[in-house]
Amino acid sequence: MDIIESKTWVEWLITIAKFGFCFVPVLYILLLIPMERRGAGFMQDRQGPNRSYIKVPYFGKVRLFGYVQNMCDGTKLFFKEMFAPKGAKKFLYYVAPAIPFAIVFLSPCVIPWFGPMVFEWGGKVVRIAGPIVDSEVGILLLFGFSSLSAYGAVLAGLSSRSKYSYLGSLRTTAMTISYEVCQGLSMMGLLVLAGSFSLTDIVSWQEHHVWGIVAQPVAFFCFLIATIAETGRAPFDVAEGEPELVAGYHTEYGAMQFGLFYMGEYSHICISSLLVATLFLGGYSVPFVTTETIQAHMGGSLAILCWVLAFFALAFLHMIYRYSRKLRASAQSNKMEILQEYKLYKGIGWIAAFVLVCAGIASWMLYNPQVTVVNGVAVNTLGAALGTALIHLLVLLVKSVFFCWVWIWVRWTLPRFRYDHVMHLGWKIILNIAILNLVVTAVVAKLMGGN
Amino acid sequence: MLALIYFIILAVIAVGAACCVFLSKHPLYGGLSLVLTMLSLAGIYGLLGSPFIGVVQIMVYAGAIMMLLVFVISVLNAAKDNRTPMFDGTSIFVLIGVLGLAGLIGFALVLTPLGFDATTLRGSVEMTSSNLFDTAQTGPGYFVLFEVLGLLLLSSMGAAVLMAKKRLGSDASVEAASEEAIAEEKEEK
Numbered sequence: 001m002d003i004i005e006s007k008t009w010v011e012w013l014i015t016i017a018k019f020g021f022c023f024v025p026v027l028y029i030l031l032l033i034p035m036e037r038r039g040a041g042f043m044q045d046r047q048g049p050n051r052s053y054i055k056v057p058y059f060g061k062v063r064l065f066g067y068v069q070n071m072c073d074g075t076k077l078f079f080k081e082m083f084a085p086k087g088a089k090k091f092l093y094y095v096a097p098a099i100p101f102a103i104v105f106l107s108p109c110v111i112p113w114f115g116p117m118v119f120e121w122g123g124k125v126v127r128i129a130g131p132i133v134d135s136e137v138g139i140l141l142l143f144g145f146s147s148l149s150a151y152g153a154v155l156a157g158l159s160s161r162s163k164y165s166y167l168g169s170l171r172t173t174a175m176t177i178s179y180e181v182c183q184g185l186s187m188m189g190l191l192v193l194a195g196s197f198s199l200t201d202i203v204s205w206q207e208h209h210v211w212g213i214v215a216q217p218v219a220f221f222c223f224l225i226a227t228i229a230e231t232g233r234a235p236f237d238v239a240e241g242e243p244e245l246v247a248g249y250h251t252e253y254g255a256m257q258f259g260l261f262y263m264g265e266y267s268h269i270c271i272s273s274l275l276v277a278t279l280f281l282g283g284y285s286v287p288f289v290t291t292e293t294i295q296a297h298m299g300g301s302l303a304i305l306c307w308v309l310a311f312f313a314l315a316f317l318h319m320i321y322r323y324s325r326k327l328r329a330s331a332q333s334n335k336m337e338i339l340q341e342y343k344l345y346k347g348i349g350w351i352a353a354f355v356l357v358c359a360g361i362a363s364w365m366l367y368n369p370q371v372t373v374v375n376g377v378a379v380n381t382l383g384a385a386l387g388t389a390l391i392h393l394l395v396l397l398v399k400s401v402f403f404c405w406v407w408i409w410v411r412w413t414l415p416r417f418r419y420d421h422v423m424h425l426g427w428k429i430i431l432n433i434a435i436l437n438l439v440v441t442a443v444v445a446k447l448m449g450g451n
Numbered sequence: 452m453l454a455l456i457y458f459i460i461l462a463v464i465a466v467g468a469a470c471c472v473f474l475s476k477h478p479l480y481g482g483l484s485l486v487l488t489m490l491s492l493a494g495i496y497g498l499l500g501s502p503f504i505g506v507v508q509i510m511v512y513a514g515a516i517m518m519l520l521v522f523v524i525s526v527l528n529a530a531k532d533n534r535t536p537m538f539d540g541t542s543i544f545v546l547i548g549v550l551g552l553a554g555l556i557g558f559a560l561v562l563t564p565l566g567f568d569a570t571t572l573r574g575s576v577e578m579t580s581s582n583l584f585d586t587a588q589t590g591p592g593y594f595v596l597f598e599v600l601g602l603l604l605l606s607s608m609g610a611a612v613l614m615a616k617k618r619l620g621s622d623a624s625v626e627a628a629s630e631e632a633i634a635e636e637k638e639e640k
Binding site: 141143144145147150166174 | 479483486490502503506507509510513514515518519521522525526575576
């Protein structure tokens with residue numbers, strides 16, 4: 001194998017660094033759990049959990065808007081006793097929670113996190129693909145992993161020797177299979193248009209034509225519904241519906257075993273939202289601007305990025321100032337503590353806004369790398385390529401966070417469906433619409449002379 | 452060299468899990484071992500330069516069909532938790548048959564020259580689709596055959612539905628048949 005000689009060390013470094021993206025879904029859990037709790041509070045017109053705090057000496061209590069609650073939960077789950085009910089199949093019972101959580105690390109490998117980086121290094125043109133594994137069957141691989149992760153729930157239900165778990169796992173099996181079919185078929189129309197199974201190709205097709213949501217609006221809604229059902233959350237949480245099945249397939253689990261199921265569910269939301277953003281919302285591509293334009297005006301693009309972030313910092317400061325004004329007028333007993341905490345946020349916010357504005361001006365004035373063209377492909381410097389990748393990554397994350405919010409929004413807005421309603425929706429409505437959409441798309445694409 | 456190491460790892464897993472299918476006493480463990488075999492076979496397909504076949508193996512067999520098999524096993528068996536004996540009277544003939552077949556296949560494999568080159572691409576998406584569906588090449592390819600197969604699966608699904616209407620309680624087989632038909636349809640598209 002002569003792979004090693006053909007690559008420069010920078011290429012190796014970036015290729016290895018890309019494996020860090022495997023941990024993105026796990027990091028999303030930290031974002032999603034507070035988002036879900038405070039979001040539920042927002043929907044139901046209450047506060048949500050924000051009372052837990054860390055005591056910093058000589059300063060006071062830091063509550064981080066309820067983020068500390070995560071650490072409390074994690075600590076609680078880690079230190080609880082692991083147990084198995086009597087008569088459970090021990091091996092399967094202990095292995096089952098690990099399956100969905102292990103799949104979580106595999107799934108991000110095929111998602112393109114940024115456009116292909118093409119840059120010059122040491123007299124050589126280096127090209128680095130967006131996803132960790134740039135496979136031509138990327139999307140199918142993702143679906144394969146997603147169908148495998150259902151084994152966790154199924155085995156948990158079968159091995160824990162409880163009727164509720166058992167019924168939950170049967171329902172999970174039926175629902176996973178039926179909605180996977182809907183998901184696959186509703187996505188096929190877009191694949192026909194893009195003419196590829198590779199997610200990189202799909203995103204670049206959307207970048208140069210239109211976004212998937214414009215080309216395939218019906219498929220988008222079918223796909224979104226099927227994907228929400230696939231994650232097994234309300235309104236589709238028939239597999240763990242509290243009024244019927246106690247907690248479904250994880251009734252018998254406690255401590256970190258339950259925690260693994262819990263984290264697996266949230267990571268599944270993360271991966272699904274990334275997938276929806278990649279397939280239907282243009283993935284990493286910036287709206288109305290092509291990658292070539294960004295690379296041609298690298299300094300300006302970075303400046304705009306910095307200023308957008310500075311705007312968010314200022315919006316955060318505005319929020320903090322409004323809160324503190326309200327708090328001073330109120331008669332809350334712990335308001336001095338909270339105002340003390342807000343002082344810290346004000347300081348951080350002003351420093352961040354100042355630094356970001358300065359960085360934006362500096363990159364606008366000083367950073368202006370040249371783009372050379374080799375064999376018809378624009379080749380940048382390493383810095384410009386990394387800058388483009390950063391912009392792409394942030395755009396993708398913003399889109400996926402929006403879809404995470406859609407998940408939470410749907411969960412706390414709609415009531416739970418009954419089991420037969422879920423099956424009816426899947427097999428008789430969404431599947432038919434998806435097939436019809438696929439046929440129409442194929443005919444239109446053929447007549448228009450596309451792929 | 453690297454490909455050979457991966458191949459050995461995957462092959463050991465595949466063969467070991469396949470042995471577990473026979474040796475496990477509870478059918479649920481047998482089914483799960485079969486899933487493991489299929490996954491490692493998918494890995495070997497990918498290693499042979501045909502990632503499409505490997506991924507379809509994961510999606511259709513390990514994902515959908517084995518899931519249904521586990522479903523059926525659990526419906527029929529998990530509640531009672533019965534354990535079948537490993538050997539009985541008929542297993543002598545089965546054992547002889549299996550050993551004979553294994554010997555024949557091993558003999559054939561030893562005689563066949565096997566070139567193992569991980570770099571050549573044998574079953575990419577494009578190659579597979581052009582082999583199956585390209586009508587412009589010599590003859591209609593496998594296109595007509597594929598359609599007939601789809602029709603066969605559809606008719607079998609209809610038959611299963613009719614049979615299930617008469618005798619209640621065999622819903623799982625209907626779902627299995629429809630699932631296969633839909634999986635075929637998906638591949639077709």
